[in-house]
Amino acid sequence: MTLLATILYEDQLAVQTKHFGLHELVLRCLGDRYPGLSHDELRAMFQANPRKGAQNVRKECDDPRKKERLYRASPLLVAVYDRDKIRDVVASDTNCKASFRDSLRSTSPWGSGLIVVLLEDNTETVLAAILQAQGRGAKLAGKPRPDERDKILQSAAWGPPSTRAEVLRAVPSLQYLVYKLSIEVGTHLLARGP
Numbered sequence: 001m002t003l004l005a006t007i008l009y010e011d012q013l014a015v016q017t018k019h020f021g022l023h024e025l026v027l028r029c030l031g032d033r034y035p036g037l038s039h040d041e042l043r044a045m046f047q048a049n050p051r052k053g054a055q056n057v058r059k060e061c062d063d064p065r066k067k068e069r070l071y072r073a074s075p076l077l078v079a080v081y082d083r084d085k086i087r088d089v090v091a092s093d094t095n096c097k098a099s100f101r102d103s104l105r106s107t108s109p110w111g112s113g114l115i116v117v118l119l120e121d122n123t124e125t126v127l128a129a130i131l132q133a134q135g136r137g138a139k140l141a142g143k144p145r146p147d148e149r150d151k152i153l154q155s156a157a158w159g160p161p162s163t164r165a166e167v168l169r170a171v172p173s174l175q176y177l178v179y180k181l182s183i184e185v186g187t188h189l190l191a192r193g194p
Contacts, residue, residue, distance in 0.1 A: 130153065
């Protein structure tokens with residue numbers, strides 16, 4: 001399988017990149033849209049790169065050397081930010097997502113090859129949506145440790161498709177990420193042919 005994009009996540013890694021919870025959930029949501037592709041095929045198409053902070057995601061997006069090295073492997077870079085931290089990396093007079101995206105693209109050598117996703121508030125929003133979809137209530141007892149967070153994310157990733165569908169409805173920015181990646185998968189499959 002061809003690498004279609006590297007996805008930079010603002011969150012830190014809990015255990016190992018291969019099983020980063022949010023990425024696993026995104027891949028399983030893509031698998032729901034493309035049931036003919038295995039999880040390993042989707043993982044080969046989209047590489048997770050947790051960066052432990054918005055500043056580190058921004059540095060990666062703005063580094064021309066990284067673009068040179070990564071572009072040989074994939075033409076797209078996806079940056080997933082927590083919306084509650086975006087002002088730490090972008091100065092803006094507005095709270096408009098499009099304004100933040102444009103600002104981030106304007107300083108990046110990736111230009112239109114950079115897809116920016118601003119999660120509603122933060123990853124805890126996704127966790128709350130998972131707990132709600134699983135009937136466990138939407139309250140988190142404080143900020144979960146990375147291993148606790150990944151356990152919740154994995155439960156949705158490997159749970160029933162109806163849970164993932166409900167989470168996507170509850171978190172439009174996650175749905176936007178899955179939508180953007182599904183376009184890339186569809187384009188790749190069309191180009192590859194039968």
